[in-house]
Amino acid sequence: MSGVPAAYLAIWSIAIVSVAGVIVRPWQIPEAAWAVGGACLLVVSGLLPWHDAIRAVGKGFDVYLFLAGMMLLSELARREGLFDFLAAHAVRLARGSPRRLFLLTYVIGTVVTVFMSNDATAVVLTPAVYAAARKARADTLPYLFACAFIANAASFALPISNPANLVIFGRHMPLLLQWLAQFSVPSVLAIVATFVVHRWIERDHLGAGIDSGIAVPALSRGGAITGYGIVFVAFALLVASFGGVALGLPTLLATGAVAMVALVAKREAPWATLRHVSWGVLLLVAGLFVLVQGLQDTGVVARLATLLQSGARIAPDATAWSAGVALALACNLVNNLPLGLIAGSAVNSVHVDPLLRGAVTIAIDVGPNLSVTGSLATILWLTAIRREGEDVSALSFLRRGALVMPVALLAALAALWLMQGG
Secondary structure, X not given: OOOHHHHHHHXXXXXXXXXXXXXXXXXXXXXXXXXXXXXXXXXXXXXXXXXXXXXXXXXXXXXXXXXXXXXHHHHHHHHOOHHHHHXXXXXXXXXXXXXXXXXXXXXXXXXXXXXXXXXXXHHHHHHHHHHHHHHOOOOHHHHXXXXXXXXXXXXXXXXXXXXXXXXXXXXXXXXXXXHHXXXXXXXXXXXXHHHHHHHHHOXXXXXXXXXXXXXXXXXXXXXXXXXXXXXXXXXXXXXXHHOOOOOHHHHHHHHHHHHHHHHXXXXXXXXXXXXXXOOHHHHHHHXXXXXXXXXXXXXHHHHHHHHHHHHHHHOHHHHHHHHHXXXXXXXXXXXXXXXXXXXXXXXXXOOOOHHHHHHHHXXXXXXXXXXXXXXXXXXXXXXXXXXXXXXXXXXXHHHHHHHHHHHHHHHHHHHHHHHOOO
């Protein structure tokens, strides 16, 4: 077909402009509008056949179900006052120390991320942390940034900790014990490095005391049901992961059951809860899947697969390190979920050793801590804090991420390399 290079250039230009729009949000146009607009432009211009676009949207079906369930659970917890209840207890435990509250945020964020996924930390935990900081009359931003950073840093502790892990490995997902043998130490180092560097960055904001003598509000019946429901959802996700079942449908079914029990107990219709869920996030993800399909049609997957295979054959250690660093940076240009699709398709189409596949996983999970659009979890986090009246510019996030991400990434890659006999 004549003019192929020009078509490829057009596809890449549309993708770059769309992602830039998601990052910068010029004229306050929502992120989803930029992603969906770019996807529609690919189809309308004939650069991407409509049936390929529909297939691309379908690839994200499991992700949509997962996100819908988590956003429903978050909105239910917010409306039932569970966040306010947890916030008051967190402030009490901090006993007037902002540093202790900061550490508590990381500890709780790690637990939520590991057992419920990084998206749950962004959607469920962030509002609770914001409420805690407000109740303590503390500067909220250090604690909000902690939620964003730990959501990515702890997201390869288990397969269920990040939907991108399922995308990368696909049918080649290792058994749980194999996963832990490969990723447990790198994950711990990524978490610790992220905390230490971020704690140093925020040192001037964590000096003054905070209030601790606040009243703990009574937890409503619906709030208690929601709290137990979160534990139930986490257990359901672990069971689904152990059984090799895709996480989307179990997540939506489990969160739907929790919501139904809570709302029936209050004799309340679901419409008010559903109306406040950020459904635009699903459109954003669908748009990103279509944009990535356009990029795949330019041959990027085949070229990446060839490059990884030849590099792994000639210099496996250098290729793993190079791929880890390069993909970590690339996440922040494209977003880690679509990039995970590209990288996962590449490594699954050829035979690569565990070191290279592990480096790709760490890059896709930790790399997004550089920018506000590096991962879907960070975008969800940004949406959550905007609902609370806060906002973080791309530059403000980058200033912190440029220090936090490289240290955690290199620490995790080094641990992986040493454990693989480097």
